[in-house]
Amino acid sequence: MPTISQKATAMPASPIRKLVPFAEAAKKRGTKIYHLNIGQPDIETPDTFLNAVKNADMKIVEYSHSAGNESYRRKLCGYYQEYNINVDQNDIIITCGGSEAIEIALLTCFNPGDEIIIPEPFYANYNGFSRAADVIVKPVASSIDTGFALPSIEDFEKQITPKTKGIMICNPGNPTGRLYTKEELEALSILVKKYDLFLLSDEVYREFCYDGMEYVSVMHLAGIENNVVLLDSISKRYSACGARIGAMVSKNKEIMAAAIKFAQARLSPPTYGQIGAEAALDTPKSYFTAVNKEYVSRRDYITEALNNIEGVYSPKPSGAFYCIARLPIDNADKFCQWLLESFNFNSETVMLAPATGFYSTPGAGFNEVRIAYVLKIEDLKAAMTCLEEGLKVYPGRTI
Template sequence: MPEISVRGLEMPQSPIRKLAPLANDAKKRGIKVYHLNIGQPDLPTPQCGLDALKNIDRSILEYSPSQGFQSYREKLIPYYKKFNINITPDDIIITTGGSEAVLFAFMACLNPGDEIIVPEPAYANYMAFAISAGAKIRTIATSIEEGFALPRVEQFEKLINEKTRAIMICNPNNPTGYLYTRREMNQIRDLVRKYDLYLFSDEVYREYIYTGSPYISVLNLEGLEDNAVLIDSVSKRYSECGIRVGALITRNPEIRQAVMKFCQARLSPPLLGQIVAEASLDAPEEYYRDVYDEYVERRKTLIDGLNRIPGVYSPIPMGAFYTVAKLPVDDSEKFCRWCLADFNYEGETVMMAPASGFYTTPGAGKNQVRIAYVLKKEDLQRALVVLKKALEQYPGRVDDE
């Protein structure tokens, strides 16, 4: 048979989803699985969004414009203004989720062989999108001991060469929950300007910041009008992962013109999704406040509980709804597989994402997992009990001497 493409062979499996068959098998055996592996919120979608979906009155479900509905883009302007992001509807291109926005940004701005610097651990799909674009991810390490703070400028400059084309950040960060400080954002801005790079910034978790520190958008940074591309999505903001609506935002008209060619090739973003997303902008402030308060409580429940388990350490995440935790295990992927295939406590087990899938450096994150606190507090508390029992029984447990 013909050979599979190099691109297809190099494409990494998702560390978030690749263990799903084991979870499904566990459920078939009657075991309850606490899903801590994926950022699928269990909080309700805004009622105004659900009502818009239920009350669609169209005789044809037509293509939408390739850039997205004008009415939706116009309605987004006051939303972004709340975060001091001043843009026009023409700066916004609606995409099929934030994932398509990342892919189209890479395809429009990068040539095959170009390099992107990304702090690691990083959202695993960035690697997949880079492979799709023929580009290469160069990672700069952050450490769990330092709370995943950004390394010094000199560490970035060691990686910059004639192939370096961009820096990519996620702020607040998935998978670590880290929030970049103003100093760190200014450091990145200065690097981008000095070397004339693109700066891609995934900012889908801006609603969830727990420290009182300000959220600094890439579009708040002066002097990057031609360099900055913001990636956004409604998936986590409104618990609307399934409608697949995101956005690519940039003030650079040349980037938008290039991205639009890819948008036209895929025809249009989701019609029904845009209808729901546009309506969801009418969600009352009470909705945002209740969701935020719930995540604050879940964060405290999870982080306090993790750090009470012998041998486990998690820094306190400052944003998003994830944390990366260090476990006393020989290999977190083996441990996660074992939890699903060979272990249960009183008919229950936990599913987590091995953190090694969020690193490209060989061996990095081998004893770490990413945990999403998207379950209600009672379930998180029970999941912590099950995790503690799993760590006590795991054959590959490794305790510090």
């Protein structure tokens, strides 16, 4: 039998989805599972999106332009303008979710063997797509003890070699919930200028910033306009994960002229998703006000509940809808599997994402998990009860 490729062998499994077989088996045994492992909100998708799709009057579902429908791109410019991001429709390529935006950006900006510096822990797919593009991830560590603040510029600079081509960040952050400050980003921009690096920024959670903290985009940073690539998605903004609509945005004409060739190779982004996304730009502000308020309540509950469990620590996130928790356990991968395979409390258990998959440094995050607080508080309470009871009897508990 022929062997599969080395690239396929090296491709990491998703820490978010790799435990699915164990969850499916638990459900077959009659165990109810609270899914805190994946950023799939239980918030309803706005009617603006759903009604546009329902009412679409088409006889043929045609290909769109490879860059996405021009009407959507033009309207999207108005959305960005609300955040003081000034672009035109030619600066935008609509992608099949934020994931494809990441993939196309890496393929456009990096050669095989080039290095990209990413603060860890980071969204697991950065690692997967970098592997697929033969780009080498050079992690720079952030710490749970500092609330995952952006590492110092000195720490970034220590990672720079002749092969370094760029830096990638997520702001607000997945998996940490960290929101970087203007001062942190301006310091980073100095480094980008000094070494003439690309700066890729995943900003899909900009709607979800808490406690009066300000969202600052890399597109606001002066003097590096041609270095910056913004990565975006509607998945979380409108709770429309299955629509698979994202965007790659840059004012660098050379980047966009090259990126469109990758977009042409996959033909076009989803037609119905674009129809819904364009209409969703008219979603009233009241929708986001209510959603933001709900996430603040969930965040406040989950962080208090976690920190009230003996031996658990979790810093309070300032954005997105994730947090990292440090647990008194020997191995996060084993613990998360054990919760599904060997534990239940009143026929219920909780599914978490081992944080090891959000690091590229071997051994890092071994006692941490990522929690997505995407369920209503009633379910979060039940999930935290399962976690607390599970920690009491887990064979690999460390304290």
